[in-house]
Amino acid sequence: MTHLSDAELDKQTITKAYARWAPVYDLVFGAVFERGRQAAITAAEHVGGRILEVGVGTGLSLPHYSRACRLCGVDISEPMLRKAQERVAELELTNVEGLWVMDAEHLLFPDNSFDVVVAQYVVTTVPNPEATLDEFARVLKPGGEIILVSRVGAEAGLRRSLEHWFAPAARKLGWRTEFSFERYARWSERTEGVRLVERRAMPPLGHFSLIRFAKDGGQDRAGARVPEESPAARAAR
Numbered sequence: 001m002t003h004l005s006d007a008e009l010d011k012q013t014i015t016k017a018y019a020r021w022a023p024v025y026d027l028v029f030g031a032v033f034e035r036g037r038q039a040a041i042t043a044a045e046h047v048g049g050r051i052l053e054v055g056v057g058t059g060l061s062l063p064h065y066s067r068a069c070r071l072c073g074v075d076i077s078e079p080m081l082r083k084a085q086e087r088v089a090e091l092e093l094t095n096v097e098g099l100w101v102m103d104a105e106h107l108l109f110p111d112n113s114f115d116v117v118v119a120q121y122v123v124t125t126v127p128n129p130e131a132t133l134d135e136f137a138r139v140l141k142p143g144g145e146i147i148l149v150s151r152v153g154a155e156a157g158l159r160r161s162l163e164h165w166f167a168p169a170a171r172k173l174g175w176r177t178e179f180s181f182e183r184y185a186r187w188s189e190r191t192e193g194v195r196l197v198e199r200r201a202m203p204p205l206g207h208f209s210l211i212r213f214a215k216d217g218g219q220d221r222a223g224a225r226v227p228e229e230s231p232a233a234r235a236a237r
């Protein structure tokens, strides 16, 4: 189902908004989202291997990964990505394989390309979040993880009313304020071979969450096959 509010968040608005944010992004959003970024990096390093950062922006998180991780980054905004490229060159981040202008909803990577797909503060900025999550699952290797840090809208109360009231202005700035956790849960329920493994509240004010999904069918670190979830267990969730 397409929500009216989703249709209003089109790619042109987003690219315009982030072209404006690019020169000041690090100053405005660097420190405030630091803990969420670090939590996502720690979770991603736990899996390790080849990591795709979708909506990598100015590349704030790139220097914080272990150099043992191979990193690829994509973003729809060229001005944001240019900043990331400057950072990679300046800090000599030789573990960064490449940075590309690319739409999260249409990733130009083959199936099963990455051990981890990370998207920090991105899913609520794309026009079709569920289609985007489908792409993350497609490019993820079996046994890998999708790791998100994302704003989660309030279920009820004053915060919910305020989020809905502020929604049209937020879209012009480049994101949604009202995005329920229910949508993530429903997406994983209907997506074969993907299951929700963690949701953890993140600052500021616990309005954000670290959300992890695992793709079934890989090998664990000891080499044993990770059992796929049985239909009965899935139905019980």
Ligand SMILES: C[S@@+](CC[C@H](N)C(=O)[O-])C[C@H]1O[C@@H](n2cnc3c(N)ncnc32)[C@H](O)[C@@H]1O
Pocket: 014, 018, 029, 033, 037, 054, 055, 056, 057, 058, 060, 061, 074, 075, 076, 077, 080, 102, 103, 104, 105, 119, 120, 121, 122, 125, 126, 127
């Ligand atoms: C709030 S910023 C987050 C940047 C970075 N992940 C961080 O932690 O600071 C959202 C980023 O997602 C990018 N973005 C939005 N829609 C996108 C899309 N459809 N495909 C790829 N990137 C997108 C924006 O250009 C922007 O750089």
